[in-house]
Every structure is written in structure tokens, then in C-alpha cells.
Amino acid sequence: MLGITHLRHIGLICPDIEEQASFYENVWGLDRVPETEGDTVYFRGAGSEHHILSVHPGERRGLHHIAFGMVDKNAVDRAAEILVSKGVRIIQDPDYLDEAGKGYGLRFLDPENRCIELSAWVETNIQEWKKKNVDPIKLNHVVMNTTDLDMITDFYTNVVGFKVTDWSEHQMVFLRCNKKHHSLAFNQDIHASVNHIAYEVNSVDELMRGISNVRKAGYQEIWGPGRHGPGNNIFCYFQDPSGFVMEYTCYLETIEDEAEWKARVWKRVPHLMDQWGIAGPPKPETRKKMQGEADSGWASELVSSPK
Numbered sequence: 235m236l237g238i239t240h241l242r243h244i245g246l247i248c249p250d251i252e253e254q255a256s257f258y259e260n261v262w263g264l265d266r267v268p269e270t271e272g273d274t275v276y277f278r279g280a281g282s283e284h285h286i287l288s289v290h291p292g293e294r295r296g297l298h299h300i301a302f303g304m305v306d307k308n309a310v311d312r313a314a315e316i317l318v319s320k321g322v323r324i325i326q327d328p329d330y331l332d333e334a335g336k337g338y339g340l341r342f343l344d345p346e347n348r349c350i351e352l353s354a355w356v357e358t359n360i361q362e363w364k365k366k367n368v369d370p371i372k373l374n375h376v377v378m379n380t381t382d383l384d385m386i387t388d389f390y391t392n393v394v395g396f397k398v399t400d401w402s403e404h405q406m407v408f409l410r411c412n413k414k415h416h417s418l419a420f421n422q423d424i425h426a427s428v429n430h431i432a433y434e435v436n437s438v439d440e441l442m443r444g445i446s447n448v449r450k451a452g453y454q455e456i457w458g459p460g461r462h463g464p465g466n467n468i469f470c471y472f473q474d475p476s477g478f479v480m481e482y483t484c485y486l487e488t489i490e491d492e493a494e495w496k497a498r499v500w501k502r503v504p505h506l507m508d509q510w511g512i513a514g515p516p517k518p519e520t521r522k523k524m525q526g527e528a529d530s531g532w533a534s535e536l537v538s539s540p541k
Contacts (some may be wrong), residue, residue, distance in 0.1 A: 235395030245298030284335030347531025427526030460513030
């Protein structure tokens with residue numbers, strides 16, 4: 235197993251960088267990081283990660299990369315050896331990173347050409363946090379759409395080292411890399427794409443204030459507020475200017491006894507999609523937004539053969 239410790243950040247490709255950046259800074263509650271790399275814009279949360287979101291220019295929206303943490307340089311080097319031995323496509327060999335936050339890491343492509351970064355020794359953001367009425371702390375989880383749920387589950391468990399926490403029938407799988415219920419999940423759909431990105435806040439009070447902020451900016455929630463069955467977390471979903479679906483969430487379940495945990499299979503019924511019975515299941519138009527645009531992976535043509 236690769237030894238992943240936690241979810242660090244996500245990079246998104248967006249056609250209109252400034253509109254997207256303005257939303258996350260002025261509405262969603264993140265702080266823009268002064269460092270830049272070309273036209274890329276970075277955002278931090280109230281936690282210790284250098285950044286939790288990066289926005290990259292591109293003609294069509296899509297995933298740029300998902301970054302996960304590792305303990306140290308040796309862990310990254312060992313992960314590279316394991317990935318190569320399993321025939322995984324490495325697109326950036328282990329080295330010191332030139333992105334904001336630096337660190338030491340590598341990048342590889344999963345079977346559906348998602349770019350995944352593994353990194354250690356990333357700088358901690360020491361800038362003073364600009365206190366707001368909503369302070370997103372970190373990325374709580376990301377959910378991706380897949381064309382083959384069994385295949386992608388096998389890859390992320392048997393190659394990358396995630397563990398299956400729960401299933402939503404045979405439609406979704408929830409994967410963990412630490413004691414949190416899930417940091418990554420996959421939803422069966424017609425193409426690979428970003429389903430949604432969840433930002434963690436401290437309390438339900440902050441979540442509700444976040445809803446108010448987004449409404450005042452002229453946006454409307456597309457699902458929620460409510461409380462999920464799998465993960466037991468409180469949620470509310472929105473759509474950003476580029477069309478990505480994002481979520482405020484809090485109180486995600488923690489797996490206290492790893493040895494005794496057995497994955498559950500949740501029925502896809504309204505009272506388990508929202509235990510409060512307020513939001514109910516997502517409407518067809520919400521599911522369409524979560525389906526996103528087909529994403530073949532920007533880095534698929536940069537592939538180097540395993541060494």
C-alpha cells in the first residue's frame with residue numbers, strides 16, 4: 235500500500251479564471267494565496283494546508299489533479315516503486331515540486347486518466363487567516379464520476395491503498411485513507427468527470443451562514459441542507475460559476491475501530507439520502523449538474539512508460 239495520509243487539495247481547469255477566483259474568494263470564503271505559477275490561482279482554507287484549491291486556465295472545465303499527502307520523501311519514493319511495479323502510468327517522477335507550496339512529490343494517471351499527486355514536505359501556510367462568518371477549513375472529500383465502478387474501486391483499493399467504508403447500493407463507493415468515513419468517492423455514470431467537491435466547516439451554524447452568503451451573491455443551493463446516511467454528514471450543495479458542484483459539509487463520521495469495521499451497503503431511498511427529510515433525494519436537474527462534462531484527462535498525452 236502506498237501510505238497516503240490525507241486529502242490535500244484539488245486543481246480545477248476553468249475557462250474564466252477571474253470569475254471563478256472571485257467567487258471562491260468573495261463568496262465561498264477561501265483566501266487567495268499570493269504565490270502564483272503562470273496563470274494558476276491558489277486558495278487556502280483556515281487549516282494548515284498551503285492551499286486546498288488551485289484554478290488552472292483551460293478551454294473546457296475539468297479536473298487538473300487531486301493531491302494526497304504522504305509522510306516524507308521516502309514514502310513518495312517507495313510509492314513510485316510500487317506504482318511502477320504495477321504498471322501505473324507515471325507522468326511526473328518523484329522530485330521537488332515547482333507548484334505553490336513546494337514539497338516533494340510525484341504524479342500518476344489512474345485508469346481513467348485522472349492526474350493524482352502524492353506529496354510530502356509541503357509548506358504550511360503561515361499567513362494570517364482573514365476571519366469571516368464562514369471559514370472553510372479544508373477539503374473534506376471529493377467525488378468523481380466513473381464509467382466502471384468495480385474497476386476503479388479495485389484500482390484505488392488494491393493499488394493505491396484506500397479502504398472501502400460503505401457502498402450506496404452498486405451506484406457509489408466511499409473510500410477512506412484515514413479514520414474519516416471517506417476522502418474520495420466514486421459514482422457510476424456515463425463518463426468520467428468531477429461529481430462534486432466538499433469543503434469542511436466547523437459547525438452547522440457556519441454551514442447555514444454559508445448558505446446565506448451564497449444566496450446573497452445571487453446563487454441558489456441545488457440540494458440541501460440535509461444530513462446524509464452514508465457518512466452521517468450535514469450537507470448543502472451549490473454550483474460555482476464554471477459549473478462545478480461544491481458542498482459545504484460538517485460532522486463527517488469517523489471510523490474509530492478500523493479492525494472491526496465492515497463496509498455497509500446503503501439503500502438508495504429518500505430517508506437515507508437525507509435523514510432529516512428536508513432536502514430529500516437530489517432532483518434530476520441536480521444529478522445532471524453533478525454528472526459534469528466528459529473529461530478524458532488533460533495529461534493523458536503526457537504519459538511516460540513505467541520505468
